[in-house]
Amino acid sequence: QSVLTQPPSVSGAPGQRVTISCTGNRSNIGAGYDVHWYQHLPGTAPKLLIYGNTNRPSGVPDRFSGSKSGTSASLAITGLQAEDEADYYCQSYDNSLSGRGVFGGGTKLTVL
């Protein structure tokens, strides 16, 4: 059971917009800790998409955007492309149990 809750799967047709939610509580996202998002393809290292809730590293297309409100965060992907098919993870920090980083369970994005 992950501390951060993500939908197991989402899907969309090419060109469409999808969002992936990440729900936490008052000891992690709600405590003010930043949320980060990664794209992960099997057999490769995770790729950072969004850091500090809304910031994109250089090289990440502006089709990817992040937001945060209260105890939740979201990743939005517009103009879906076949190459976006991957697993997506949110990450934050939790101040319970002496403090630790936490990931969501991951969301499989399927491009129809």
Next chain:
Amino acid sequence: QAQLVQSGVEVKKPGASVKVSCRASGYTFNSYGIIWVRQAPGHGLEWMGWSSAYNGDTNYAQMVQDRVTMTTDISTGTAYMELRSLRTDDTAVYFCARSVRKSAAGTIWGQGTLVTVSA
């Protein structure tokens, strides 16, 4: 450019220890920390801990804190993660990533190290 290169595949028996290395290049090693993340087969990403290359501070996840030691060697620009008393459910790909603090994102990632624990 900044990069992290990890050590190779490990096969261990239950009860043994493993030490994975993560060598940094292309940036000032002691200005950052390193987080360690693992992914077991069929499972998601799991945060294991963080170590500071600046002052040696560490922050371990409770699920491994009694069995793990994370260190950094500034002289060689290398981070290490040692996991003891290995169990079969420690079988996973282990990743290191550069992170400015324990709550920050992993900005640069190693290629991953497969650790297999099997009798």
